[in-house]
Amino acid sequence: MDLRGVKNWKLKLRYGRAETQFCHFAIVADGEVLRPNADFQTYPGPALLTMRVWASDADQAIDMVRAAGQHLGFESTGKVYVYDAEAGEPPGDKPYCYDLKFKQYERD
Secondary structure, three states, X not given: OOOOXXXXXXXXXXXXXXXXXXEEEEEEEEEXXXXXXXXXOEOOEEEEEEEEEEEOOHHHHHHHHHHHHHHOOEXXXXXXXXXXXXXXXXXXXXOEEEEEEEEEOOOO
């Protein structure tokens, strides 16, 4: 069920008045920015990519972070952490990600 645009979607999910086939996750992936991305103000080097996803399971969430990362010039080379998380946006009819952020860092 696509709940985007539905008022009080969190309450509807919580009390069973609406259902979704997806689970919500927050993801943190360690890796490398391979090519600069002006939209995210990234430059080549180590970085963390964080995002939130509606996915069918944790494996699909990991696949989504890898696919989104490749599209944005990021490659996951370290660990990928997947957490159950409170949603900030309602589920749709298909899996999707939102709230993508990069945090670049210097290696010691």
